[in-house]
Amino acid sequence: MKNKEIQERRMRGYFMQATKELLKGEGLRSINVRSIADQAGYSYATLYNYFRDVKELVFLCVTDFQEECTAEIMQKVKKTPRGIERIRAITKAYIGYFVQYPSVFNLFFVEKLGDLGQKQPAASLIFTFLDRLCASEWDYCIENGITDENSASLIKQELNFVSCGMLLFYMNRIQPAGYIEFMGMVDLQLNSILNRCGTETN
Amino acid sequence: MKNKEIQERRMRGYFMQATKELLKGEGLRSINVRSIADQAGYSYATLYNYFRDVKELVFLCVTDFQEECTAEIMQKVKKTPRGIERIRAITKAYIGYFVQYPSVFNLFFVEKLGDLGQKQPAASLIFTFLDRLCASEWDYCIENGITDENSASLIKQELNFVSCGMLLFYMNRIQPAGYIEFMGMVDLQLNSILNRCGTETN
DNA sequence: AAAATTAATTAACAATGTTAATTATATTAC
DNA sequence: GTAATATAATTAACATTGTTAATTAATTTT
Missing domain, CATH: 1.10.10.60 (Homeodomain-like)
Incomplete structure (x- = not known):
């Protein structure tokens, strides 16, 4: 049929x-x-x-939003020089997407989505999202000796956590108060994290 | 009366x-x-x-839990050498408290607590919690020339965001899978962030 | 101790998720 | 092409939770 x-x-x-x-x-x-x-x-x-229930339905939107988000980001950064510069741009655009659609952020990172059967796949899908967005740029950095695998792996995690943390505070607690201040803070944090690449090995 | x-x-x-x-x-x-x-x-x-409603009641528990958490942490770290060492210990204990009481973490960082009237005070109470726990140690570091105010302020924020981000992923998405791995990651991240203190000014 | 006030409880309603029963629609057999 | 059957969609109904109103119990005041 x-x-x-x-x-x-x-x-x-x-x-x-x-x-x-x-x-x-x-x-x-x-x-x-x-x-x-x-x-x-x-x-x-x-x-x-x-x-099955309303949670399954909502959950299915995650994949769709991820695709949309990926497209939007890649469009935005395609003119940015490759390497650290583009990683910075991708991360900013990633953060920007969630600021634009707060409910997608909640859906991705905050909502526990109950005891959804397919919880684990979704979890790793979300956890690795920023990593996947930046993957080819990190490869580029390592290949070109801009950074090594060890510090790359640390910094990847750090970007992931800091982005998520900043968004959580901004979305949930209105801290800092305005968009301008928030994006200023994002810049400072990204600089602080990404400037470490290649300058020394901790 | x-x-x-x-x-x-x-x-x-x-x-x-x-x-x-x-x-x-x-x-x-x-x-x-x-x-x-x-x-x-x-x-x-x-x-x-x-x-007024159930949210007010739940909200009032935040303060109580903060006090309890503060006491537990301070007890734990009192023998740790002052300065960066103790900041690391406080942050680890802070993370440990939330791992111990996941629902307190949810209460603090995840739950939006609806349109609670006294939202803003609670928000800043939570946002500044780790900062307040570490405040005197940061003062100590600055006074003793271990770090300067600028990088201290950056690193404070970073600790706050990374801690919260790691916890969010661990609690919500079971990532990484086990407690041991999680605490290992915490150590790596805290080292990476705190090792920057005083070694150079970015 | 009776009247009045205050506190606590039960009853009731609204919103939401979910399932069961019913109705409408489409498909198949002749 | 129409009657029987199967499928889909809707309404009705129930469960859970938050909240308010009405009622009952308790306490205080006179």
Whole structure:
């Protein structure tokens, strides 16, 4: 039955589209079975014919957002010189994307998504996201002797944690207060971390 | 009416005690008006005679936990040599406390606590917590020329963000998988950040 | 001790997630 | 092409949780 498969995929798509619109617009707060179904133009119970529960549906948006985010970032940094410079640009753009879509940040890093069955794959998908975005640039740096593998691996982690930490404080606690100050702090932190590359081996 | 005040304080205390027990035991998941009231030995509606809502009650536990955490840390590090060494120890103990009580971490850093009226004070209370724990040691470092104010301020922020980021990943995404690996990573990161002190000015 | 006040409890309602029962739609057999 | 069947979608219903209103119990005041 090919038709059935196509139709089912289409239906899932409608609900996912609706969920993504709501997430980007009103945010996670506004997400509930009824609002999603409304947005999709169906009754709330119909959703359960295509998804185990509302968490599965929301979770599926993660992959979509990651792809979108990746595209946006790569577009933004393609003119930046390769190496450390581009790693800095990617990380800034990565942070910028989450500032633009706070609910995506919450979805990725904050929400525990309950006891979602496929928790572990999603977890590593998220944990390695920035690493994957920067992977080829780190390779470039190592190949060109700009840094070595050991310090690269440390700094990768540090970028990951610091980015996430800054975002968490900014989003959740409104600290620092404004976007300008926040991005200023981001610059300082990224400089501090990335300036260490190649200058010495700790 | 002095009695009334005493009684009211006592009642608030009962509910707070109950909430803290639940938080530390079952975690935030298990927190709801009825479970708190049960634990306290009252009906759920009674709670509303003493607290605006359940969020206020939960929020009040933050301060209590901070005090407890501070005491535990200071006890732990009192024999560590002052300066960078002790900053490292405090930060490790700080991370250790949250690993011990994951729900306190959630409460502090993850939960948005809705549109809590007193949001801002709580926010800065949390944001500055590690800084306050380390404040006198940083002063010590600056006074003794171990580091200067500029790099101290950068590194303070970095410690704050990295700690929070590592915890977020570990708690939320089970990454890295085990406690031993996690604490190993913590050591590496703290070394990397703190080794920069005084060796050079970036 | 009766009246009045205060505190505590039960009842009730609203929002949300989820499942069961019912209705509408589409597919298949003749 | 229509009746029987299968599938999909909807409404109804129930569970959980937060919150407020109405009622009952307790305490205080006179």
